[in-house]
Amino acid sequence: MKKSNFQSFVKKEFLHIFRDVRTMMLVLLIPVVLMVLFGFAISTEIHNLNVAVVVPNKSESIRQAVNRLACNPYFTLVDEVANTDIDPVLRSGKADAVVVFDEDYDRILAQRNAGINTPPAMQFIIDASNTNVAQSGAAYLQQVLAENHTPQQLLNLHLLYNPQMKSAYNFVPGIMGFIFILICAMMASVSIVREKEMGTMEVLLVSPVRPFKIIMAKMIPYFMISCVNLMTILLIAHHLLHVPMSGGWWGIIVVSLIYLILSLTLGLLISTIATSQAVALLVSAMLLLLPMMMLSGMVFPLENLPTVLSPLPNIIPARWYIQAIRKLMIMGLPLSAVWREVLIMIAMIIVLLVVALKRFKDKLE
Amino acid sequence: MNDVVISVTELTKCFGDFTAVDHISFDVKRGEIFGFLGANGAGKTTAMRMLCGLSFPTSGSGSVAGFDIMTEGEKIKCHIGYMSQKFSLYNDLTVWENIRFFAGIYGLSKSETKERAQRILEQLHFTSERNTLVGALPLGWKQKLSFAVATIHNPGIVFLDEPTGGVDPITRRQFWEMIYEAAHAGTTIFVTTHYMDEAEYCSRVSIMVDGKVCALDTPSQLKRAFAATSMDEVFRQLARGAKRGE
Incomplete structure (x- = not known):
């Protein structure tokens, strides 16, 4: 008897989800859309920066420099402009940056090569209304054009783990942290609160099904859907975005499952706080999604936080998950390297579960 | 077989300083339709929740x-x-899925579920609506289905908390016929209601005022005792003394 009533419960929860085709499509497609969006469309890398040049004479070295710009996939050479046209070409948006070569470019270059201190040989004028583009653009331009200015390199730059600085590597762990909170915490809490709001929860509580089982039955479908999403994300990440998964799949999956349970616990807690579906949605968005975006290191580097706020990210579950996934997925560390993150997440599960179950019991009274 | 199915002595529920239910005592016999009346806030729901095991x-x-x-x-x-x-019931599930779910949580086997579902559908003339979403049914039908589902596991006692709120008079009448039928078959009915004409249908009626049971008898005895022509009058005489507002 015990087993069958639990089964029929889980079956019913799946029916709710499958019946609402739009929600189900949304749930299953969100990961795909986000992955494609962040992986291909939205990227912090700069492609096709429009560059105009001011060329005072057609010397061989200037021609070479301009050629280098033209051949580089990161830039599009839009125009050669006169000194006086720099402002209009930037204002009209035709160019994002203008490279101005000095009239004495050749001479300055030669002196440089001889080891004599000289004034700069060229100038970059960049539209900084978008600071990200301006910063990265300037860095790229410098790399491409300044090469032959410093014969002896002072510095040897070596980028580990993501040498091409692909932004997809950075976003995949973040998207995973985001989607599981969305499905497990937000949707599961809304589905529990819906029963309260509709009055069906009371009928369930009068039935012989134990409250704990009611909750479990509501959680299981969301857990399973999240597992499907996890597989989708990992497959897209690996095969489409070529994220290395160098730490091995199992570590990533184990850590993700722990994070799924943590998210479900958060959802349970929210469902004990919220009295209506709207409140549950709002609470999940304000208390979970927003801080997650801001403070998990998904979008903004945690190192940029003011000192006063710096302890704050530690209480954000996604922060530990994302950190662990980065280590496993990108750095290629084994599971044993993320024991600290795993322990913290397990501790969070225990604390949240105790609080949530206590609140749930009190509410019944 | 004991004929008293619900027995309560000096039952009390306090929320802090507030005594929602104040030392109530009564017995309900098997097969009775027991009307549990009272103005809003008189403590009906709290008392009922205690009887259902929802609160201590x-x-x-x-x-x-x-x-x-x-x-x-x-x-x-x-x-x-x-x-x-x-x-x-669940509006986004079909009639059959609702029946199957509630049969499931009460631990009915597959064959039992099938048989009971068949019986319910025939009884309500619902057989053609088997796969209709419950949300698409008219309210009266829903209430009848609700009652049938609440008794799917053949319980000895059914608690009905204002079951006919917002239902038209004809459906209410039909609903009460279902209640009579169930009572006749030996199920005890414990029902709260705001409709005084429904109180007349009950075998016995208790009226709660301010957490206490002020009157408990058959409708005809109550009318005699209060020299009233209808239950409505009886109720108003008692409720007038209430201190708790809406």
């Missing part, structure tokens, strides 16, 4: 279906049916 009494004792309400709440739950004032 502060003091007093009682038994439902032969089980102690203090210690055997879980056993009580297997032997009672419950229908709340809010519509309590």
Whole structure:
């Protein structure tokens, strides 16, 4: 008897989800859309920066420099402009940056090569209304054009783990942290609160099904859907975005499952706080999604936080998950390297579960 | 076989300083339709929740279906049916899926479920609506289906919390016919209502005012005692003395 009533419960929860085709499509497609969006469309890398040049004479070295710009996939050479046209070409948006070569470019270059201190040989004028583009653009331009200015390199730059600085590597762990909170915490809490709001929860509580089982039955479908999403994300990440998964799949999956349970616990807690579906949605968005975006290191580097706020990210579950996934997925560390993150997440599960179950019991009274 | 299925002595529930239910005592016999009346806030719902094992009494004792309400709440739950004032089926599931689900949580086997579902559908002339979403049914039909589902496991006692709120008179009449039928078959009905004409249908009626049971008897005896021509008058005479507002 015990087993069958639990089964029929889980079956019913799946029916709710499958019946609402739009929600189900949304749930299953969100990961795909986000992955494609962040992986291909939205990227912090700069492609096709429009560059105009001011060329005072057609010397061989200037021609070479301009050629280098033209051949580089990161830039599009839009125009050669006169000194006086720099402002209009930037204002009209035709160019994002203008490279101005000095009239004495050749001479300055030669002196440089001889080891004599000289004034700069060229100038970059960049539209900084978008600071990200301006910063990265300037860095790229410098790399491409300044090469032959410093014969002896002072510095040897070596980028580990993501040498091409692909932004997809950075976003995949973040998207995973985001989607599981969305499905497990937000949707599961809304589905529990819906029963309260509709009055069906009371009928369930009068039935012989134990409250704990009611909750479990509501959680299981969301857990399973999240597992499907996890597989989708990992497959897209690996095969489409070529994220290395160098730490091995199992570590990533184990850590993700722990994070799924943590998210479900958060959802349970929210469902004990919220009295209506709207409140549950709002609470999940304000208390979970927003801080997650801001403070998990998904979008903004945690190192940029003011000192006063710096302890704050530690209480954000996604922060530990994302950190662990980065280590496993990108750095290629084994599971044993993320024991600290795993322990913290397990501790969070225990604390949240105790609080949530206590609140749930009190509410019944 | 004991003929008293619900027995309550000095049952009390306090929320802080507020005494919602104040030392109430009564017995309900098998097969009775027991009307549980009272103005809003008189303590009906709180009392009913205690009987269903949803909340613990502060003091007093009682038994439902032969089980102690203090210690055997879980056993009580297997032997009672419950229908709340809010519509309590799932609108996004079909008639059949609702029946199957509630049969499932009461632990009915597959063959039992099939047989009972068949019986319910025929009884309600619902056979053609088997695969209709419950949300698409008219309210009266929903209420009838609700009642049928609440009794799917053949409980000895059914608790009905204002089951006919917002239903048209004809459907209400039909609904009460279902209640009579169930009572006739030996199911005890414990019903709260605001409609005084419905109170007339009950075998016995208790009226709660300010957490206490002020009157308890058959409708005809009550009318005689209060020299009233209808239950409505009886109720108004009693409720006039109430101190708690809406």
